[in-house]
Amino acid sequence: MPYAQVAGWGMYVPSRVVTNDHLAQMGLDTSDEWITARTGIKERRLAAQGEATSDLAVKAAQRALDVANARPSEIDLIIVATCTPDHLMPATAALVQDRLSCNNAGAVDVNAGCSGFMYAIGLGAAQIESGRARRVLVIGADVLSSYVDWQDRSTCVLFGDGAGALLLQVSEEPGILFTTLGSDGSGAGLLVIPAGGSRLPSNGNTVRNGEHYLKMNGQQVFRWATQIIERASIKTIRASGLTPDRIDLFIPHQANLRIIEAASKRLGLNEEKLFVNLSRYGNTTNASIPIALCEAIAMGRVRPDDHILLTSFGSGLSWAATVIRWGVPLPVRLSPWRRFRRRTGRQWTSVRSSLRRQRQKARFWWERIFPRNSV
Numbered sequence: 001m002p003y004a005q006v007a008g009w010g011m012y013v014p015s016r017v018v019t020n021d022h023l024a025q026m027g028l029d030t031s032d033e034w035i036t037a038r039t040g041i042k043e044r045r046l047a048a049q050g051e052a053t054s055d056l057a058v059k060a061a062q063r064a065l066d067v068a069n070a071r072p073s074e075i076d077l078i079i080v081a082t083c084t085p086d087h088l089m090p091a092t093a094a095l096v097q098d099r100l101s102c103n104n105a106g107a108v109d110v111n112a113g114c115s116g117f118m119y120a121i122g123l124g125a126a127q128i129e130s131g132r133a134r135r136v137l138v139i140g141a142d143v144l145s146s147y148v149d150w151q152d153r154s155t156c157v158l159f160g161d162g163a164g165a166l167l168l169q170v171s172e173e174p175g176i177l178f179t180t181l182g183s184d185g186s187g188a189g190l191l192v193i194p195a196g197g198s199r200l201p202s203n204g205n206t207v208r209n210g211e212h213y214l215k216m217n218g219q220q221v222f223r224w225a226t227q228i229i230e231r232a233s234i235k236t237i238r239a240s241g242l243t244p245d246r247i248d249l250f251i252p253h254q255a256n257l258r259i260i261e262a263a264s265k266r267l268g269l270n271e272e273k274l275f276v277n278l279s280r281y282g283n284t285t286n287a288s289i290p291i292a293l294c295e296a297i298a299m300g301r302v303r304p305d306d307h308i309l310l311t312s313f314g315s316g317l318s319w320a321a322t323v324i325r326w327g328v329p330l331p332v333r334l335s336p337w338r339r340f341r342r343r344t345g346r347q348w349t350s351v352r353s354s355l356r357r358q359r360q361k362a363r364f365w366w367e368r369i370f371p372r373n374s375v
């Protein structure tokens with residue numbers, strides 16, 4: 001049976017840094033002390049005006065392709081995990097496919113709250129293991145800052161924007177050992193954006209009532225999260241044929257330091273095995289785990305043959321966990337010539353993508369001016 005292994009990784013965060021103090025200075029009734037003590041967050045990155053989820057996703061994905069030294073034409077499937085797509089339709093993955101010129105790839109979005117990225121890993125790995133794909137690009141990207149109420153101190157301080165990507169590739173050695181996917185829709189109301197879907201289409205009233213903003217029952221999500229991380233992790237570790245002491249690195253969803261510490265304690269995983277970076281990014285929703293993984297790799301915390309446990313939870317309610325046996329060598333340094341070719345290739349790709357869009361527009365107008373006779 002073919003296995004799925006991580007062959008490339010990349011992350012991107014917007015350049016605008018907003019600290020806890022900035023939020024307090026902007027008039028929000030909060031303080032750096034409160035946010036730090038209750039969440040562990042010190043600052044977050046926010047997308048610029050007009051910067052959308054696909055913009056972040058493309059940058060992270062390009063880096064993952066670079067690390068794997070893979071050509072866009074070699075990608076069979078793109079899965080974008082997001083709860084803040086550029087549009088309700090088309091899928092953000094389709095926009096990413098066009099911008100990267102992945103001309104042989106299918107493209108689909110997955111929405112499973114903050115667990116979407118882990119769902120994408122599970123689904124992508126399954127495509128490879130079944131022999132239907134050789135390379136799958138899985139991306140977690142969100143611009144939740146567009147959906148939080150900047151007057152609601154109980155939610156807006158928690159989130160940041162970002163993107164992370166992994167390139168999964170067929171391998172003879174096991175890489176993604178097992179993925180658990182779980183959900184409990186009875187908790188749907190605990191973390192919800194009420195308006196903007198078919199249940200409650202946006203209109204003047206919904207906007208006036210702020211129903212297009214994220215609403216969360218923080219305390220209930222908190223209590224549930226500490227338990228579900230442990231349950232999902234244990235199940236996944238066992239299904240991977242391991243015991244908790246065989247885990248070398250634990251990367252949980254970066255939502256709240258208190259949740260993370262409580263869950264690690266329950267799992268018996270000490271601080272040296274834990275990776276946390278939420279103080280700098282806040283909760284970046286679907287990007288939280290891939291960004292943390294990229295930083296762990298950059299800091300030398302991931303070595304070949306390590307067992308890495310990734311566990312997430314979020315809106316749905318949903319949860320997911322996976323254990324990866326790390327098998328890739330560290331990235332190769334590219335020669336200046338290869339770097340030049342890659343840069344020019346990328347520029348050409350974006351020109352081609354824009355030419356394709358212009359051609360679609362021209363075809364539309366041509367067919368309106370000179371309609372074909374219908375049969």
Ligand code: UT7
Nearest residue numbers: 029030031034038114153154157218219221222255256314
């Ligand atoms: O991927 C998404 C998953 N979501 C999560 O992981 C969220 C899980 N929940 C949490 O992380 C925590 O519940 C929060 C950080 C959201 C809240 O922390 P808490 O310790 O549960 O606080 P609380 O809701 O019990 O509120 C305590 C007090 C309240 O004031 P009173 O009623 O005691 O006077 C809040 O109004 O803290 C107040 N408060 C704040 N104060 C200053 C709430 N937010 C803030 C704030 N600054 N930003």
